[in-house]
Amino acid sequence: MEQxxxxxxxxxxxxxxxxxxxxVLIALAAIWAAVAWRAPDIGSGDxxxxxxxxxxxxxxxxxxxxxxxxxxxxxxKALVVTISSPGGTTYGGExxxxxxxxxxxxxxxxSDVRTxxxxxxxxxxxxxxxxxxxxxxxxxSIGVLFQYPQMKELMDKIGVSLEEIKSAxxxxxxxxxxxxxxxxxxxxxxxxxxxxxxxxxxxxxRRKLPRTDVLRLADGSIFTGRQALxxxxxxxxxxxxxxxxxxxxxxxxxxxxxVDYEPTSRSGIPFVGGSIRELARxxxxxxxxxxxxxxxxxxxxxxxxxxxxxWQVDRD
Numbered sequence: 664m665e666q667x668x669x670x671x672x673x674x675x676x677x678x679x680x681x682x683x684x685x686x687v688l689i690a691l692a693a694i695w696a697a698v699a700w701r702a703p704d705i706g707s708g709d710x711x712x713x714x715x716x717x718x719x720x721x722x723x724x725x726x727x728x729x730x731x732x733x734x735x736x737x738x739x740k741a742l743v744v745t746i747s748s749p750g751g752t753t754y755g756g757e758x759x760x761x762x763x764x765x766x767x768x769x770x771x772x773x774s775d776v777r778t779x780x781x782x783x784x785x786x787x788x789x790x791x792x793x794x795x796x797x798x799x800x801x802x803x804s805i806g807v808l809f810q811y812p813q814m815k816e817l818m819d820k821i822g823v824s825l826e827e828i829k830s831a832x833x834x835x836x837x838x839x840x841x842x843x844x845x846x847x848x849x850x851x852x853x854x855x856x857x858x859x860x861x862x863x864x865x866x867x868x869r870r871k872l873p874r875t876d877v878l879r880l881a882d883g884s885i886f887t888g889r890q891a892l893x894x895x896x897x898x899x900x901x902x903x904x905x906x907x908x909x910x911x912x913x914x915x916x917x918x919x920x921x922v923d924y925e926p927t928s929r930s931g932i933p934f935v936g937g938s939i940r941e942l943a944r945x946x947x948x949x950x951x952x953x954x955x956x957x958x959x960x961x962x963x964x965x966x967x968x969x970x971x972x973x974w975q976v977d978r979d
Contacts, residue, residue, distance in 0.1 A: 710739060710740065710920050711739070711742070711919050712742045712743070712921075712922055713743045713744075713923050714733070714743075715747075716744060716746050716787060717746075718748060719749070719751045720750060720752065720755045721752055722755045722758055723755065729926075730762040730763065730766055731762070731765075733924060734765055734768075734770075740770060740915050740919060741771040741772070741913065742767075742771070742772045743773045743921070744773065744774050744790075746774060746788055747778050747780065748781070748787075749782065750781055750783040750784050751783045751784075752783065753783065753807060753858050755783060756784075756786040757786075759790075761790075763787065763791065764790050767791075767792055772791045773795060773906050773910065774790065774791030776794060776795065776796035776888070778797075778800060779800070779801045780796075780800065781803060781885055782805070784802075785802050786862060790869070792913075793899065793909050794897040794899070795897070795909070796891060796899075797902065798888045798900050800891075801886070801887065802886055802888065803880065803891060805863065805880060807862060809854070811837045813839055813842065814839045814840060815842065825840045833846060833847060833850055836850065836851075863877050863881050866896075870896060
């Protein structure tokens with residue numbers, strides 16, 4: 664092989680080595696930045712933690728992990744929970760409520776009710792040591808809802824039928840393919856009322872109200888912030904100033920900055936939102952299993968589990 668060809672090959676190898684090392688350093692920097700973004704408690708000084716709960720409330724593992732981090736972080740001197748939700752699943756509200764109360768065992772928790780915090784959204788709000796709402800905020804809707812579709816008439820029109828063999832009459836009830844029997848309705852109603860009683864008792868305990876008073880409010884009605892204040896469903900009307908004023912009474916310094924604990928899917932860091940492992944394989948030529956592939960946001964579907972406790976606007 665000619666000397667010039669050997670020299671060219673060596674030069675090419677040096678260039679490849681340089682770019683591979685550079686790519687590794689960039690990947691490591693991206694991973695470090697992603698970790699720092701996702702876990703603002705790392706390297707932060709004293710601060711007030713803030714989390715946002717919006718949309719349909721479900722069993723949210725990512726949120727529960729963030730709340731656990733806040734509870735364990737001594738630099739987070741308080742927690743503000745910003746809520747904008749029409750409700751969601753009863754179980755989802757329950758587990759988030761309990762997680763917030765664990766945080767409250769160690770530091771003050773403020774529920775910040777924004778445009779809408781109804782049903783399971785209000786359930787979560789009651790976990791706060793105090794509830795701050797806007798005058799025009801919508802809250803309340805204390806109750807439990809169980810819905811299922813009924814398609815029998817449509818199936819009859821298009822000439823489709825469904826045959827079934829069940830181990831017992833109440834198995835797989837209610838069904839969208841035939842009207843529920845009275846026994847099935849009784850079963851569902853008992854389940855709904857059991858969850859409803861738990862919700863009512865929760866509000867009575869957290870708001871320090873007689874159960875009879877809560878029952879009068881727990882007919883599914885929604886309230887403005889002003890009405891909720893009069894009914895003692897919230898403690899204060901206001902915004903950031905009211906939140907700071909309350910935290911001052913809990914000996915939390917007024918000049919502490921707010922630090923948002925964002926979901927991992929909102930990192931906005933280069934390479935994050937794809938797979939670091941795939942990056943290593945395709946760009947670096949390495950087979951590294953650095954972390955699991957992060958789920959893509961596109962095409963996300965909503966699945967509600969358990970009883971659904973949600974306020975909906977009547978479209979009629």
